[in-house]
Amino acid sequence: MAKVLVVTSGKGGVGKTTSTAALGVALAKGGKNVVLVDFDVGLRNLDLVMGAERRVVYDLINVVQGDAKLAQALIRDKRIQTLSLLPASQTRDKDALTDEGVARVIAELKEKFDWIICDSPAGIERGATLAMRHADVAIVVTNPEVSSVRDSDRIIGLLDSKTEKAERGEHMDKHLLLTRYDAARAERGEMLKVEDVLEILSIPLLGIIPESEEVLRASNVGAPVTLSDTPSAPARAYLDAARRLNGEALEMTVPSDRKGLFGKLFGRRAA
Amino acid sequence: MNLISFFKRPNTSAPVARERLKLMLAHERAAFGASDVIALLQDEIVAVIAKHFPVEPEAIKIRMDRGDAISTLEVEVEIPTPLCVNISLNAPKPELKAVNSEADAPRLASSGPKPDSLGPALANAAKRERVDLHIEADG
Ligand SMILES: Nc1ncnc2c1ncn2[C@@H]1O[C@H](COP(=O)(O)OP(=O)(O)OP(=O)(O)O)[C@@H](O)[C@H]1O
Ligand SMILES: [Mg+2]
Numbered sequence: 461m462a463k464v465l466v467v468t469s470g471k472g473g474v475g476k477t478t479s480t481a482a483l484g485v486a487l488a489k490g491g492k493n494v495v496l497v498d499f500d501v502g503l504r505n506l507d508l509v510m511g512a513e514r515r516v517v518y519d520l521i522n523v524v525q526g527d528a529k530l531a532q533a534l535i536r537d538k539r540i541q542t543l544s545l546l547p548a549s550q551t552r553d554k555d556a557l558t559d560e561g562v563a564r565v566i567a568e569l570k571e572k573f574d575w576i577i578c579d580s581p582a583g584i585e586r587g588a589t590l591a592m593r594h595a596d597v598a599i600v601v602t603n604p605e606v607s608s609v610r611d612s613d614r615i616i617g618l619l620d621s622k623t624e625k626a627e628r629g630e631h632m633d634k635h636l637l638l639t640r641y642d643a644a645r646a647e648r649g650e651m652l653k654v655e656d657v658l659e660i661l662s663i664p665l666l667g668i669i670p671e672s673e674e675v676l677r678a679s680n681v682g683a684p685v686t687l688s689d690t691p692s693a694p695a696r697a698y699l700d701a702a703r704r705l706n707g708e709a710l711e712m713t714v715p716s717d718r719k720g721l722f723g724k725l726f727g728r729r730a731a
Numbered sequence: 732m733n734l735i736s737f738f739k740r741p742n743t744s745a746p747v748a749r750e751r752l753k754l755m756l757a758h759e760r761a762a763f764g765a766s767d768v769i770a771l772l773q774d775e776i777v778a779v780i781a782k783h784f785p786v787e788p789e790a791i792k793i794r795m796d797r798g799d800a801i802s803t804l805e806v807e808v809e810i811p812t813p814l815c816v817n818i819s820l821n822a823p824k825p826e827l828k829a830v831n832s833e834a835d836a837p838r839l840a841s842s843g844p845k846p847d848s849l850g851p852a853l854a855n856a857a858k859r860e861r862v863d864l865h866i867e868a869d870g
Contacts, residue, residue: 613756614759649742649745649746650744652749660752660756
């Protein structure tokens with residue numbers, strides 16, 4: 461059965477788009493039919509992160525308004541057959557997304573795909589609530605930092621009240637994805653630890669994505685980290701998170717590419 | 732600062748962050764967490780006001796500010812000016828002043844537009860009046 465997943469955060473710039481792309485690739489690599497939907501109208505980025513910016517013809521708003529058929533707007537990934545993208549519009553008219561229109565598009569996507577992953581805009585306004593509206597599962601992307609944790613708490617409140625699922629009185633499945641984590645700094649007490657964030661937000665942990673320059677490199681070239689055949693630390697973290705989304709129980713680790721002193725001396729990669 | 736304390740100098744700001752967050756969220760959850768209550772309140776207030784004035788649900792904003800000693804619940808209602816009403820709960824005696832739209836609307840000569848077609852036009856042209864309602868309570 462199709463699952464609608466929203467990737468949300470409240471605070472901006474914490475890694476929603478990065479996570480949407482990386483998890484989408486990971487799930488599609490596992491053989492699932494996946495579509496990534498960019499809800500960040502006016503500030504679309506997902507097409508760039510996916511390396512598909514030159515293939516955008518129609519977008520979500522065109523489909524919502526009935527100016528294009530869904531099939532015309534979907535961009536099939538060239539690297540992974542089972543992955544598609546429904547881009548956002550670059551026009552700034554975010555009011556062009558109507559509740560009914562979005563509901564219709566999501567319903568249509570559910571007939572075609574196993575996973576519908578919605579990349580939410582930042583904030584707690586209409587754009588964010590529209591993106592979460594039809595979700596079955598939510599990923600709350602959080603950085604180990606006070607303002608991000610606070611905003612995540614707000615978003616959790618919205619997920620429990622403003623979604624269709626919540627309104628039907630059902631439990632909204634929420635997962636914490638801790639991104640840009642620096643284990644060494646957390647250990648030194650310079651940064652909130654995983655346990656701190658978990659204790660405060662008290663939703664189950666889906667994964668811990670380490671801070672890594674690989675993420676920027678990936679977005680530079682339009683190839684999410686999980687595409688690589690030799691996965692980096694953040695890629696391994698995202699691959700594990702995707703498996704957990706599929707219901708696998710895996711041990712939680714913080715993958716690292718960092719070379720210890722020994723690794724540095726001998727030029728080897730520490731596990 | 733001696734050499735040892737320099738090297739041992741901890742930058743353990745994370746525990747501070749953790750405590751601040753816990754405190755702040757305890758407050759915020761009580762306020763928004765009751766966002767269900769706020770949403771309920773919103774619906775009920777809209778229903779009550781709509782009995783007397785044509786208001787849109789969006790014209791009503793509710794905000795809860797939680798302080799240490801005193802918390803405030805702020806209700807802001809926008810009503811078209813011809814139907815202006817003033818409510819102040821802080822006043823010794825709550826006074827409610829409503830302007831009867833029918834009585835105040837200019838009467839028109841029979842050659843003019845029908846009076847009942849004037850209502851919406853007036854309402855649209857009218858600038859919107861804000862009604863603030865403050866309720867203070869011991870926190
Ligand atoms: N694990 C990571 N390590 C290093 N940099 C990261 C990591 N995750 C994200 N970033 C960087 O953080 C920036 C913001 O990421 P991203 O665009 O995914 O966030 P977002 O939540 O979608 O932002 P917005 O709210 O603006 O949509 C990007 O420059 C990205 O490369
Ligand atoms: Mg984004």
